Amino acid sequence: MYAQLRLDGRIALVTGGSKGLGRSMALALASAGATVIVSARTEGPLQDVVQEIEMKGGKADHRVFDVTDETACAGAVQSVLADRKRIDILINNAGMISRAPLLESKTSDYRDVVEGNLIAPYVLAREVARPMTERGYGRIVNIGSVMSQIARPNISSYVATKHAIAGLTKSLAVELASTGICVNAIAPGYFGTEFNAPLMADTAFTKMVEERTPAARWGRPDEIGGAAIFLASEAASFVTGHTLFVDGGLTVKL
16 A cells, blocks of 8 residues: 555544445545444444454454534543544544425424534544644544535435535644644545435335446445545545545536
């Protein structure tokens, strides 16, 4: 592996790391040498990921907390710092979606999505930025979506928050660059994960995705790992404020 892509000795916190793209990114970071702390709200699946990483020769641990609980977020960061002395990499992956036409949508559901997809990444970025700033080094990678640039009906809260993630990424990048912290985002396209299971079950929607995506298929979860490694590594030391689309060309096709 290109030496600057190695993550040996780095400590990474991956939220929403028990399944889907979070799990894939956690496995990728561990394969590059990082010690990976995966988090989610349920312990069992996290233990499975830790075991999988360790069976492959990597290093991992887990923390159980809800990213929409600000106190829990701060406590989890402090717990990792107490055990590992630092956090070098944050992958802000945990998120949610609410599907409903605008006229049938509920304000409470909209607020929940804002809390999970925008407020939580802001809180975690703030909490890890404190020790990162003190050390003069850090990598924060927010997970957006193709919906950070385009839109679909019936998921207005998701689209709005993923657009906002792109803005948050730029803002934090500008503010933190002089402290040695790089802040970037990954914007996945349509991947075959548990999160997208309802869409994949819809034959018409699957056909639309395949026709709309130049690569003519859904992404494989393991195809997100390279982007995570790059943005978390020294290879991206002069990359900040960027949103990297991993979408098979979907957002560049007319």
